[in-house]
Amino acid sequence: MKIKITLLSICLFLITAYSFAQKKDTPKSIINKHVGIKKYHDGEELEHMQKGQLLNLYVERIEVLTNILPYIAFATKPGTTMSTLGIPNSNDNRKALEAQHENTDSYVKNTIEFQKVILPYSDKGNLVSAVLFYEEIMKSIHTYDQYN
Numbered sequence: 001m002k003i004k005i006t007l008l009s010i011c012l013f014l015i016t017a018y019s020f021a022q023k024k025d026t027p028k029s030i031i032n033k034h035v036g037i038k039k040y041h042d043g044e045e046l047e048h049m050q051k052g053q054l055l056n057l058y059v060e061r062i063e064v065l066t067n068i069l070p071y072i073a074f075a076t077k078p079g080t081t082m083s084t085l086g087i088p089n090s091n092d093n094r095k096a097l098e099a100q101h102e103n104t105d106s107y108v109k110n111t112i113e114f115q116k117v118i119l120p121y122s123d124k125g126n127l128v129s130a131v132l133f134y135e136e137i138m139k140s141i142h143t144y145d146q147y148n
Helices: 002-025 043-047 051-071 091-121 124-142
Strands: none
Touching: 043 124, 051 091, 051 124
16 A cells, blocks of 8 residues: 555656646747836826826836837737747747846846936926837837738
8 A cells, every 4th residue: 555655656746847847848928928017197197296206107118118129020018929929939049038038137127226316317397208208109019010
């Protein structure tokens, strides 16, 4: 009886280990799934916001655009993988995409640190204009498929 339990335990362990090992090969999204904004604003709404809120919106839009624009030839929305585009899901391609995501994350982190130091010196009107401009770019990204 102990032999059966031991063999069954070993089999279950091997099956579990095999299933977790396979998750490394699953296709990764080209655009980070956590990239997006909650709401678009109009000029009047932005004018009534505090400067701190505008700074947060500005930084959020920079982060979204930085994570989307380099991949616009492939996809405009999160969830598109290399496999859905016909790109082989090879180890080299996964490593290249992972390295690119790490580089983008590092760039965004450094940019946000810089913006938090320098951006508070900007004029509120310029922040409102910049947020509106970034939002227009993001809206045009949603219509990008019309040009294909």
